[in-house]
Amino acid sequence: MDATLVQILEACNLAKALEAELATLQNHPHYLLSSCERVVEAFHKAIESMRSLYPSPLAASAGLLYGGGEGSSRGGSRMQEVNILDTRALEGADNPFFGRGPEETTALGLPQLGLEIQMPGAMAPAAAATAELAGAPGYTGGPQTEVRPFRGRRAEAEGPPRQPRIPAGSPRRVRAVRTGNSVHPPDDGYTWRKYGQKNILGSRYPRSYFRCTHRNFYGCEAKKRVQLLDDDPYTYEVTYCGTHTCLTSTTPLLVPPLPLPTTIITTIATTTTATGPTVPFTSGGPSMGNPEGPTAASLAEAMMITGQAPPLSTSIQLGSWLTRGLEGGSSHSGPSHAQGGGGSRDAEWPVADLADAMFNSGSSGSSMDAIFPSTRQDNQNN
DNA sequence: AGTATTTGACCTGT
DNA sequence: ACAGGTCAAATACT
Numbered sequence: 001m002d003a004t005l006v007q008i009l010e011a012c013n014l015a016k017a018l019e020a021e022l023a024t025l026q027n028h029p030h031y032l033l034s035s036c037e038r039v040v041e042a043f044h045k046a047i048e049s050m051r052s053l054y055p056s057p058l059a060a061s062a063g064l065l066y067g068g069g070e071g072s073s074r075g076g077s078r079m080q081e082v083n084i085l086d087t088r089a090l091e092g093a094d095n096p097f098f099g100r101g102p103e104e105t106t107a108l109g110l111p112q113l114g115l116e117i118q119m120p121g122a123m124a125p126a127a128a129a130t131a132e133l134a135g136a137p138g139y140t141g142g143p144q145t146e147v148r149p150f151r152g153r154r155a156e157a158e159g160p161p162r163q164p165r166i167p168a169g170s171p172r173r174v175r176a177v178r179t180g181n182s183v184h185p186p187d188d189g190y191t192w193r194k195y196g197q198k199n200i201l202g203s204r205y206p207r208s209y210f211r212c213t214h215r216n217f218y219g220c221e222a223k224k225r226v227q228l229l230d231d232d233p234y235t236y237e238v239t240y241c242g243t244h245t246c247l248t249s250t251t252p253l254l255v256p257p258l259p260l261p262t263t264i265i266t267t268i269a270t271t272t273t274a275t276g277p278t279v280p281f282t283s284g285g286p287s288m289g290n291p292e293g294p295t296a297a298s299l300a301e302a303m304m305i306t307g308q309a310p311p312l313s314t315s316i317q318l319g320s321w322l323t324r325g326l327e328g329g330s331s332h333s334g335p336s337h338a339q340g341g342g343g344s345r346d347a348e349w350p351v352a353d354l355a356d357a358m359f360n361s362g363s364s365g366s367s368m369d370a371i372f373p374s375t376r377q378d379n380q381n382n
Numbered sequence: 383a384g385t386a387t388t389t390g391a392c393c394t395g396t
Numbered sequence: 397a398c399a400g401g402t403c404a405a406a407t408a409c410t
Contacts, residue, residue: 194387196402209401213386225401 004049011042185226185236190244192224204230212244220245 018035192210199206205228212220221242229235 193385195404197387197389198400198402201399207400211402223401 004046007042007046007049011039011046014039014042185238188224188238190222200227202230203227205233218245 014035018032018039021035022032191213193213193215194208194210196209197206198209207225207227210224210226212222214220215222222244223241225237225239225241227237229237
């Protein structure tokens with residue numbers, strides 16, 4: 001473990017150095033790129049080290065929980081329980097990776113300048129990503145290639161007026177991940193349900209629309225849009241709209257609202273090892289179709305890439321010792337920070353969050369209603 | 383049976 | 397009128 005810590009600290013130092021030089025190097029993209037690559041490589045070594053120490057316990061447990069589901073994009077209800085729980089496991093006052101909005105800084109306090117880090121040996125997932133987003137053949141979760149009769153909605157002359165649209169944020173960038181043949185943005189700790197897809201004028205790739213899975217039960221109006229960039233099929237643009245109001249039924253808000261509106265651009269990440277590309281961390285949303293559980297390696301990868309702690313319970317262990325090494329590093333704003341509202345609950349969150357994860361899973365609407373009828377917001381207008 | 387995704391229609395802002 | 401955003405029936409999947 002000491003070697004791992006040393007490796008992580010080295011990576012952090014590299015990142016700090018890069019941060020310090022950003023202002024002067026912003027006009028030297030090649031140097032910036034190489035610096036970024038050094039940071040990534042250092043973290044990657046740490047990942048490999050952690051992987052050997054933590055042989056992906058979540059992946060194993062996830063396999064049990066998820067019951068396989070290879071290639072399926074469905075069955076997200078059970079997965080999201082894990083995601084919610086694990087997301088909370090990562091936050092807290094001692095977790096340096098929570099505490100700042102992804103739109104403000106990277107994991108190490110680096111300002112997000114739109115840097116795109118290409119991992120060495122990255123395969124070309126553009127086709128798969130495009131196919132997935134577009135629902136083209138090859139998208140494992142997408143049926144419906146044949147022409148079918150009308151499926152849209154008929155005229156709805158009467159009915160409640162729509163809610164006003166939530167303004168979107170400005171574009172931002174984070175890493176994407178590749179799982180097998182599919183490419184998707186990294187998990188942001190929330191569970192999303194896809195509700196639409198549109199071809200956007202002037203864009204090669206369609207834009208997908210997601211809303212919070214808990215919308216129907218907690219009136220959570222958080223939404224996000226996901227779209228591949230035209231000029232870089234390795235990069236996703238993720239735009240967040242609205243605030244998460246879910247996860248508040250039985251305990252205080254554990255996953256604070258995303259600083260919104262926010263747009264994140266996600267770059268496809270591929271790690272390479274002696275055994276070939278490895279599986280990045282899970283995309284939690286059922287729409288993302290990741291049948292595999294997250295790994296300790298992907299945890300660190302996600303941290304360094306997105307600046308957001310991924311929803312992994314391994315962080316229960318990793319969080320404290322990572323923090324020790326990072327003490328004195330980049331600042332974060334404490335309990336009132338955007339992503340770490342649960343700081344005062346450090347001692348009790350595992351049990352409380354387990355319950356909350358169970359009851360907030362949204363896996364069964366009817367049962368949720370029966371259990372917590374009073375907690376359900378009388379929402380939905382439609 | 384329950385839930386998620388797909389996708390054409392419809393709504394809304396410009 | 398147009399483009400983007402949303403709805404909701406049909407469908408797929410577990």
